[in-house]
Amino acid sequence: MPSEMGPLQPSAAAQKTITVIGKRIREMRKDKGMTLSQLAEASGLSSSMLSLVERGLASPSIGSLIVVAGALGRSMSDLLETESHESDIVVRSGDVTPVQAPGEVIRRVMKEDRANGVSIAVNEYAPHTSSNESALSHEGYEYGLLLDGSLTVEVGGEAHVIEAGDLISYSSRRPHRIYNHTDRMARTVWVNTDRR
Structure with missing residues (x-):
């Protein structure tokens, strides 16, 4: 099993993002009626790691976010705070x-x-x-x-x-x-x- 997280000492802004990501993963998982074990099996990541991420206690790598989003049938940006809309012509x-x-x-x-x-x-x-x-x-x-x-x-x-x-x-x-x-x-x- 790959190491899926790095050392945690995030800034307040980074911690807010980590918490939002975890909350969105939990909501999307529950909306699909998936257990942590099922998401772990679908993503190839450990249940313990996913539990830490959902609780905002671990920061997943970009690769792990992509894999988790894919296992949930979503894109990585669905897990992030982005303000870009499909209709935007220019994104600053x-x-x-x-x-x-x-x-x-x-x-x-x-x-x-x-x-x-x-x-x-x-x-x-x-x-x-x-x-x-x-x-x-x-x-x-x-x-x-x-x-x-x-x-x-x-x-x-x-x-x-x-x-x-x-x-x-x-x-x-x-x-x-x-x-x-x-x-x-x-x-x-x-x-x-x-x-x-």
């Missing part, structure tokens, strides 16, 4: 609430377009941080454009080093993990689709 960066996952990975969901099955986010990876501790898989397809820095993207057990200006794409069903192997910040535009 300053209007998007950044979410910090364990390990100092910051994710800003710029657009969640459910009608077209696309989620677009700007992700920032501090030096020596990763999307999750080990490779995870979920439904969909991903496209990542590296704006600044250098990243290693593991896909199906193979490591790919990408540099600023490079694009990587792969089926999200293949186990994958993104990590910053350098001493510099890395910034990406990441597009997730619900293509099966």
Whole structure:
């Protein structure tokens, strides 16, 4: 079982986000009539970890959020506080609430377009941080454009080093993990689709 959380010492704003995420996961799980054990089986995460997340006592990785949302038949942005609407033509960066996952990975969901099955986010990876501790898989397809820095993207057990200006794409069903192997910040535009 992968390690699904990092050390907890969140700021007040981060703790509020963690609490909201946990509450939404619990509500969505109950709306689907699922037990914690059923969600654990569907997501591949432990019941104890999911219980901590639901109570706001643990901060899940971005990869874990994607997997949990998929197991609930939802998108990750359904778990987050986002003000972007499908009808918005322009989304201002300053209007998007950044979410910090364990390990100092910051994710800003710029657009969640459910009608077209696309989620677009700007992700920032501090030096020596990763999307999750080990490779995870979920439904969909991903496209990542590296704006600044250098990243290693593991896909199906193979490591790919990408540099600023490079694009990587792969089926999200293949186990994958993104990590910053350098001493510099890395910034990406990441597009997730619900293509099966």
